[in-house]
Amino acid sequence: MSNIAIHTDALTRDFKNIRAVNEVTLEVPSGIVFGFLGPNGSGKTTMIRLLLGLLEPSTGSAKVLGFDTMKQADEIRARSGALLEFNGLYERLSAEDNLEFYGKVWKMPAQERKERIKELLTHMNLWDRRGEKVGNWSRGMKQKLAVSRAMLHRPSLLFLDEPTAGLDPIAASGLRDDLDRLVKSEGVTVFLTTHNLVEAERLCKKVGVINKGKLIAVGHPDELRARTGSPQVEIVGRGFNDIVMSSIRSRPEVASVEMMNDRLVVSLNKDAATSGLVSAIVSAGGEIEEVRKGTASLEDAFLAMMEVEE
Numbered sequence: 565m566s567n568i569a570i571h572t573d574a575l576t577r578d579f580k581n582i583r584a585v586n587e588v589t590l591e592v593p594s595g596i597v598f599g600f601l602g603p604n605g606s607g608k609t610t611m612i613r614l615l616l617g618l619l620e621p622s623t624g625s626a627k628v629l630g631f632d633t634m635k636q637a638d639e640i641r642a643r644s645g646a647l648l649e650f651n652g653l654y655e656r657l658s659a660e661d662n663l664e665f666y667g668k669v670w671k672m673p674a675q676e677r678k679e680r681i682k683e684l685l686t687h688m689n690l691w692d693r694r695g696e697k698v699g700n701w702s703r704g705m706k707q708k709l710a711v712s713r714a715m716l717h718r719p720s721l722l723f724l725d726e727p728t729a730g731l732d733p734i735a736a737s738g739l740r741d742d743l744d745r746l747v748k749s750e751g752v753t754v755f756l757t758t759h760n761l762v763e764a765e766r767l768c769k770k771v772g773v774i775n776k777g778k779l780i781a782v783g784h785p786d787e788l789r790a791r792t793g794s795p796q797v798e799i800v801g802r803g804f805n806d807i808v809m810s811s812i813r814s815r816p817e818v819a820s821v822e823m824m825n826d827r828l829v830v831s832l833n834k835d836a837a838t839s840g841l842v843s844a845i846v847s848a849g850g851e852i853e854e855v856r857k858g859t860a861s862l863e864d865a866f867l868a869m870m871e872v873e874e
């Protein structure tokens with residue numbers, strides 16, 4: 565298997581006068597969870613539809629699992645699972661019968677179908693509830709079943725369009741944990757769209773940020789955080805008077821300092837060490853109880869990227 569699952573080259577899609585996806589050039593390595601992150605209407609769903617060959621690009625091209633999305637969409641769809649806007653479940657059928665149905669659609673032999681259904685439902689903690697009608701289930705349970713449905717035929721690529729949208733935080737976190745374990749145990753590549761930054765940080769090895777159809781950043785969540793937003797230090801203590809404050813401000817590694825309740829919040833220039841700062845505070849008469857080093861959250865980075873684009 566190639567080590568690149570998805571490759572797009574200046575992929576563009578217009579809807580009349582709206583450019584939903586704008587010259588996106590992207591590589592997604594195999595075997596990772598790739599997060600496609602963007603605000604509402606930024607082009608995430610359109611991108612999935614282009615990659616599955618459900619929409620034709622206006623210009624540019626894409627290869628998915630080595631197949632051209634324009635000419636070999638059937639090959640791509642045979643090897644991919646997808647959970648898009650609708651979960652594709654039959655509410656009047658039981659969980660097991662839902663998966664049975666899809667197993668037959670995929671022409672899986674009876675024994676293989678049986679084993680795979682048991683494996684997935686057990687993994688999702690739904691095996692004991694397999695005989696219940698899905699219509700009575702919670703959204704979180706349905707979403708877990710829908711992921712199982714998408715993974716049934718052991719696809720090498722899984723598309724998930726905002727899989728935790730509309731779930732409460734506990735259900736969302738449960739689904740993320742299950743997804744994480746499933747993806748690791750099956751080695752599948754996942755293309756996941758989300759506007760949930762916690763989700764991106766929790767699950768994704770690589771993230772692409774899209775805004776108004778344009779890919780504006782790609783990298784590991786840590787890299788994106790480091791790229792925007794300066795490192796911060798919070799210092800808890802006493803005696804932070806004018807002398808201490810001016811000694812902090814005069815240090816070259818300090819970008820800004822603010823007093824927040826009993827804490828000093830110091831923004832540092834990139835790659836700055838904190839040891840000099842700590843000794844300067846002590847020499848100026850400040851008493852330090854605790855020093856906490858933090859980085860900007862992915863949310864800070866994301867918002868900063870959106871602002872630059874405005």
Ligand SMILES: Nc1ncnc2c1ncn2[C@@H]1O[C@H](COP(=O)(O)OP(=O)(O)OP(=O)(O)O)[C@@H](O)[C@H]1O
Binds near residue numbers: 583584608609611
């Ligand atoms: N079939 C269509 N016809 C016309 N415009 C469309 C169509 N599909 C998408 N668009 C437009 O393309 C842009 C991108 O939409 P898309 O659904 O890809 O965004 P998204 O990032 O998935 O949004 P959300 O997070 O809200 O689901 C939007 O302006 C949308 O209105």
